[in-house]
Amino acid sequence: MNLRPKYWISGILLCLSLSLPAYALLAGGKEDARSAYDRGAAALRRGDARTARIDFLNAVKADPQWGSARLMQAQAALALGDGLTAGAEIGRARELGVAMPLTRHLMAQALLLQGRAEEALHEAQAGDADPRYRAETERVKGRAYQALGEMDLAGEAFGRMLKLAPGGSRGWADFARFRLALGDRGGALVAADKAARFNPRNADAILLRGTLVRDQYGLRAAIPWFRKALALDPNNVPVLLEYAATVAELGRAKRMLALTRKALSLEPGNPRAYYMQAAMAARAGNYALARKLLQRTQGALDDIPAVMLLSGVLQFENGNHMLAAQRFERLIERQPFNMTARQLLGAAQYRAGAYVAAAQTMQPLIERGDADSYSLTLAARVNEALGDKALAVELLDRAALPVRGDAKVFAGAGNPVLRAGEAMRAPGSGPAVIPYIRALLEAGEAETAIASAAKLAETNANVPAAYLLQGDALSAAGKYDEAIGAYRKAANLVFDEPTALRLVDAYQRAGKTQGATEVLNLYLSQNPLSIDANRIAASAHLEAGNWDEAITLLEALRRRIGNEDPLLLATLAWARLEKGQKAMALSLARRAYALQPSSPVTSDVYGWVRFKMEGPSRASIDLLEKAVAISPQHPLLNLHLGQVYARAGMKGQARRALLIAAGTEEFSQSGRAKALLRGL
Numbered sequence: 001m002n003l004r005p006k007y008w009i010s011g012i013l014l015c016l017s018l019s020l021p022a023y024a025l026l027a028g029g030k031e032d033a034r035s036a037y038d039r040g041a042a043a044l045r046r047g048d049a050r051t052a053r054i055d056f057l058n059a060v061k062a063d064p065q066w067g068s069a070r071l072m073q074a075q076a077a078l079a080l081g082d083g084l085t086a087g088a089e090i091g092r093a094r095e096l097g098v099a100m101p102l103t104r105h106l107m108a109q110a111l112l113l114q115g116r117a118e119e120a121l122h123e124a125q126a127g128d129a130d131p132r133y134r135a136e137t138e139r140v141k142g143r144a145y146q147a148l149g150e151m152d153l154a155g156e157a158f159g160r161m162l163k164l165a166p167g168g169s170r171g172w173a174d175f176a177r178f179r180l181a182l183g184d185r186g187g188a189l190v191a192a193d194k195a196a197r198f199n200p201r202n203a204d205a206i207l208l209r210g211t212l213v214r215d216q217y218g219l220r221a222a223i224p225w226f227r228k229a230l231a232l233d234p235n236n237v238p239v240l241l242e243y244a245a246t247v248a249e250l251g252r253a254k255r256m257l258a259l260t261r262k263a264l265s266l267e268p269g270n271p272r273a274y275y276m277q278a279a280m281a282a283r284a285g286n287y288a289l290a291r292k293l294l295q296r297t298q299g300a301l302d303d304i305p306a307v308m309l310l311s312g313v314l315q316f317e318n319g320n321h322m323l324a325a326q327r328f329e330r331l332i333e334r335q336p337f338n339m340t341a342r343q344l345l346g347a348a349q350y351r352a353g354a355y356v357a358a359a360q361t362m363q364p365l366i367e368r369g370d371a372d373s374y375s376l377t378l379a380a381r382v383n384e385a386l387g388d389k390a391l392a393v394e395l396l397d398r399a400a401l402p403v404r405g406d407a408k409v410f411a412g413a414g415n416p417v418l419r420a421g422e423a424m425r426a427p428g429s430g431p432a433v434i435p436y437i438r439a440l441l442e443a444g445e446a447e448t449a450i451a452s453a454a455k456l457a458e459t460n461a462n463v464p465a466a467y468l469l470q471g472d473a474l475s476a477a478g479k480y481d482e483a484i485g486a487y488r489k490a491a492n493l494v495f496d497e498p499t500a501l502r503l504v505d506a507y508q509r510a511g512k513t514q515g516a517t518e519v520l521n522l523y524l525s526q527n528p529l530s531i532d533a534n535r536i537a538a539s540a541h542l543e544a545g546n547w548d549e550a551i552t553l554l555e556a557l558r559r560r561i562g563n564e565d566p567l568l569l570a571t572l573a574w575a576r577l578e579k580g581q582k583a584m585a586l587s588l589a590r591r592a593y594a595l596q597p598s599s600p601v602t603s604d605v606y607g608w609v610r611f612k613m614e615g616p617s618r619a620s621i622d623l624l625e626k627a628v629a630i631s632p633q634h635p636l637l638n639l640h641l642g643q644v645y646a647r648a649g650m651k652g653q654a655r656r657a658l659l660i661a662a663g664t665e666e667f668s669q670s671g672r673a674k675a676l677l678r679g680l
Contacts, residue, residue, distance in 0.1 A: 012601060018064045033063035040072060047201055049079035050235050050266070069098035074106055081238075083113025103128040108140040117147040138175055142271070146178055153625070154178060164536035169199030173208050179462075180212075185493040190210060204235040211242060215494045218526020219246050224289040236510025244276055253280055256477050271297035279310055287317045305331055305338075310649075312344060321352035339365060342376055350382050357456065358382045366395065371401045373596075396598060397630075437469055462587060464490040465500065471502060472560035480510035497530055516540075531557060535568075542575060543668075550575045570605045575610055585609050603627035604637050607644075616648035635667035642676060651680050 011022035014555070015324035040055030063069060072651050074089035087110035090103050111645035121144040138161035145154035165171055166386035176191035192212050197206035210225030210448045226243035239496060244259035260273040267273075278293035278571050290297040291314050294307075301307040309416050314329030328345035332338060342361060349358035362379040365371055376399035379390040437456070440449035453470040460466040487503040500523040507516035517540060534553050554572040563569065573588035586609050593606040607623025613621060624641040631637055645654035654676075661673035 011201055022412075023064050030066075032065055033059045033069060033197075036062060037066075037069050037072065042075065044072070044076060047233050048235075049076050049202055050231075052076040052580070053080065056398075065096055066100040067093040070096065071098055072101065074110065078106065078109050078113070081113060083110045086110035087114065097128075097239055097324040102133075105133045105140055107617070108137070108144070110207045110541060112140060112144055112147065117144045121148070135168060135171065138164060139171050142178065143174055146181060151178075151182065167198050169195045169205050170201045171195075172204045173202070176208055176212075181465045183460070185212075185464055189216070200426060201232055203229045203236050203239060207230065207236070207242060209240045214246060215496060217491075217495055218523070220526050235266050236268065237263045240266075241270070241272050241276070244273070245484050248276060248280060249527070253284075256280060265636075269296070269569065271300035275301055275310070276306075276630040279306075281441075282310060282313060287314055291316055291318070305334055307431060308334075309341060309344075312341075312348070312356050316344065316351075317358050320492045321348045322343050322554075323355075324348040325352060325354070325357075343378070344379055346375075346382070350378065351386070355382055355385045359386060366398075366460055367561050371398065373599075399596075399599075434465075434469060437473060440459040441473060441476050446473060449473040450479075457489075461594070462493065467493075469503065471506065475502075475506060475509070480506045484510060484512075484515070491519075495526070497523070497527065497532065501532060501536070507553040531561065538571065540577075542571065545578070547575050547579045551579065563591065564595065566592040566599060569595070570599075570601050573609060577612060582613050586613060593596060598630070600627040600630040600634065600637055604640060605628070608640050611640075611647075616644045620644060621648065625629075628657065633664075634671070635664040635670065638672050639669055642673065644677060646680060655680055 003246075005606055006671075022273075036055045038057060040052040043049075043052035043055060045104050053073065053076040056069055059066065059069040060073055069087045070093040074086040074093065077086035077089065079085075087107065090107045090110060094100060094103060104123055104603060108120045108124040108678070111117075115472055120140060124137050124140045124144065124152075130511070138157050142154045142157035142161060145151070145157055153181060155178070158171075158178055161171050162175065171192050173196035176188045176195060179185075179187035179191055179517070189212055192205065192209045195202065196209045199205060206225055207231040210222045210229065213225055214222035223243070226239060226246065227368055228329060229239040230243065233239065240259050240263040244256045244263070247259070256276060260276050263270055263273045274293050274296040278290045278297075281290035283383070290310070294311060294314065297307070307333040308327050312324045312331065315324035315327060317323075325345055325348040328341050328348060331341045332345060333343065340366060346358045346361040346365075349361060359379070362375060362382060366377040366379045376395045380395035380399065382394065383389075383392040397485060413610035419600070437449045437452050440446075450470070450473045453466075453473040453552065457466040457470045467486045467490035471483040471490065474483035474486060483506045484503065487499060487506055491503055497574050501584075502514045503519050507513070507519065520533060520537055520540070523531065524537060527533065536559070538550045538553040541547075541553065541673040551572070554568065556577060557568060558565075558572065569588050569592035573585045573592060576582075576588060577585035589606040589609045591600070595603040596602050603623050603626035608621045609622040609629065610617060610623065621641075621644055624644055627637045628634070628641050638657040642654045642657035642661060645651075645657060657680075658673045658677045661667060661678055662670050
């Protein structure tokens with residue numbers, strides 16, 4: 001009985017609400033819709049598409065028949081890259097009476113985001129588009145043509161767009177991406193600058209500028225741009241992910257995880273965020289976690305080369321070598337000059353017992369004069385399995401040499417005569433000329449290659465690949481000073497690892513050590529985790545006697561790649577020995593020798609450390625003699641052996657070894673060898 005009044009009150013309130021006239025409810029709804037609409041429009045103007053989407057959603061709920069609200073909801077969805085939602089809302093707006101000409105450019109964008117480029121182009125080409133949106137229509141046409149591979153038509157559409165709207169930030173950003181797709185880095189940089197200048201609050205333009213800065217100057221230089229974009233739009237998922245990718249390459253795992261987790265909170269299931277987390281887990285050796293995270297991408301990124309590589313590595317580490325080989329084969333089809341993928345494919349085929357296939361895979365790598373020790377050793381094991389013992393021994397001998405041959409063009413470029421016709425018809429076309437130049441270089445026709453590369457670079461003044469090819473041709477001819485100029489032009493556009501290391505090598509071969517050091521230091525300041533660059537820097541510190549700096553770099557590398565690299569351990573042993581840390585040096589040298597006893601480098605360092613600890617013992621002499629037997633003309637190995645012979649009183653043997661060291665003009669320690677000879 002005591003509860004009865006409450007039931008009555010509830011009933012009265014319900015009756016009152018039901019008795020309100022219909023027009024009153026609608027009037028309240030429209031008022032709420034207008035308020036939400038205005039808030040959404042303001043949010044969209046300031047670049048906050050996520051807030052705008054919520055406000056427009058509320059407007060649509062308050063007045064489902066309001067076509068303008070649905071159209072604005074579609075624009076918010078487009079800004080967030082949600083083509084499905086945008087297309088549905090535009091379709092509903094049309095049904096509610098919004099004029100078709102007002103929606104053509106928007107529907108074309110929605111279709112493009114859905115991957116339906118041909119339908120997007122058809123929509124944009126409709127003759128009834130509102131003249132006020134002609135620039136936007138041309139912008140979508142350009143993007144659609146680009147997606148379809150019709151680059152000439154895309155360029156024409158973008159040209160019309162820029163004439164109609166020369167101050168359009170979004171248009172300049174799209175044009176920058178178009179120039180980038182053509183390899184025109186210089187044109188892309190100019191266009192991206194304009195996009196950011198015309199609208200400093202356009203987070204997408206700031207993001208694009210940051211990615212270009214990352215390629216042009218390095219990882220650290222890009223971070224302020226990403227922070228600026230996030231200050232404009234803290235919930236911008238593409239910015240969060242590019243920022244995450246950048247700090248991941250700088251080794252800041254915690255920051256990367258925080259950024260990707262925020263991206264996933266805003267966009268659950270985002271495949272790129274999961275991929276980055278998987279890659280970081282794999283780097284840490286947690287392959288089980290990496291596999292789980294990669295599975296969460298649900299195959300959305302399976303055609304991306306980096307994902308193919310990671311997927312193959314995870315299959316390899318799980319013992320699924322045939323599945324791993326399939327992943328690497330797909331990657332090599334896309335990137336035939338990806339040497340890392342080729343090494344991994346060969347290793348996977350070898351582990352799976354497909355020896356013939358592994359030999360074919362490794363052949364282009366071992367044909368190079370500068371083939372690395374790992375490739376040569378793997379190829380040797382493959383040929384052992386095939387029964388070719390002689391070739392296996394030859395490959396192992398090459399793997400053990402302390403000095404690689406000169407870098408050569410990737411083998412397999414083909415006969416230059418067969419490629420000449422197309423190159424002659426289009427001397428300024430990269431796709432036509434690059435294979436021809438590679439074939440010329442492989443055939444030893446350096447001067448012809450230089451001439452063709454110069455024409456290509458002249459025609460493609462903003463394309464870094466053209467300058468790299470020109471530098472390669474000049475280097476192949478021994479014209480290192482001229483190669484430096486070509487590589488510097490490439491580096492001004494893209495300062496990535498291949499460009500930086502080519503430039504360092506050219507400086508060193510030209511005898512310009514200071515220039516090499518400056519380039520290397522600049523690259524490492526932006527990319528501190530580069531393994532190859534850190535190796536080169538450590539070697540430079542060793543030559544300069546900077547033992548502490550060398551040890552710091554080498555120990556950092558050892559923490560990252562482990563204790564299975566004999567050359568790294570041998571180099572670290574030298575640094576520790578020079579620092580006076582003999583016991584530690586002996587441990588490192590012993591481990592390096594155990595990993596690769598057939599190497600003159602490991603034999604020499606192990607023998608030299610033992611000599612420093614024990615004097616000219618039989619063990620130290622045997623090791624140093626072994627090193628010289630493997631590489632008889634190497635001046636440093638002969639200098640070490642000559643010194644030990646001299647200390648042991650073996651003057652005749654010492655003289656023979658020291659004469660080789662003293663007679664090598666380019667050997668920096670030839671003076672020491674001559675002094676030792678005088679003292680015998």
